[in-house]
Amino acid sequence: MSKKEIIYIKENPVSQFLFSDTRSAIFWLLVRLYVGYAWLKAGWGKIHNDAWIGENGGAAVAGFVQGAIAKSTETKDVAGWYATFLENMVLPNAKGFAFIVAYGEVLVGLGLIVGLLTGIAAFFGALMNVSFLFAGTVSTNPILFILATWLVLAWKVAGWYGLDRFALPKLGTPWSKIDTDD
Template sequence: MEKKEVIYVPENPVSQFLFNDTRSGVFWLFVRIYLGWVWLNSGWGKVWNENWTGENAGGAITGFVQGALAKSMETADVTGWYASFLESFVLPNAKLFSYMVSIGEVLVGLGLIFGLLTGIAAFFGTFMNVSFLFAGTLSTNPLLFILGTWLVLAWKVAGWYGLDRWILPRLGTPWGKLSK
């Protein structure tokens, strides 16, 4: 069996700086705090709203899903497969999803603000953004999705000015010992 040559393509300077250089952490700090504040503010309002986590938990999700289902029948804003998912899985479990969304938004916001498991927090934020987009809700979701996706890509340095600087090496990050 003959050996195949492995060719490594060098990183371009811009992506090297943005995604691998800790000096870009200042830029990501501003992105993180903005995005974290948006998520925390949205989730905090839901946590204290009885239609999300109170006596009527599930009411807000039920209304949201019914609106998305109406869009799926009237326009092409919501695809059929996603409408089926909403109708058969989310709607019967509206109370559970209500808690998951409201508490999830708070956790994503706190993770981003404190720079704790930044890549994971950003991933779950973008997952929620995509869910809202699939349900036909534009609002700020495209912008939040783009910023969150960039934070996922920059996970190694996005939390440098945050708790990730100390937590990730203890968790055993793939890059091992940091070089100076």
């Protein structure tokens, strides 16, 4: 049996600083607060809108989905496979999806603002952004998607000024100082 050699490639200084150095945490705090506020505001508005949650719950999602399906045939802004998914999965369950989207946006916003499970919250925010983009809606989704993706990459330091600093070590993802003199 041969012993496999493990080769470690040193990280470049820019990504080392951005994604592993707590000195960049203030930058990520600002990004987190911006993206978190955007999600919290969007979700809060949906929760307090009768067309999303309430007596007419799901009407907003149904209208949005029908518009996206129309875009798939009229302007081709929505891929056929995604229109099929919207028509067969989302539209019949519009009320449930409305609940998931509205409360998901609030949870993503809160997670990012307080810095709790930042990488996971950012991932689900990015997933919602890409879902809206697939449905042919641009708005702020491209910039929020990019920032959320960066927050996922920066999960180790993005929550440093937040609850992650205390929660992640208890969850088995501890930070430790490393020797950078190599």
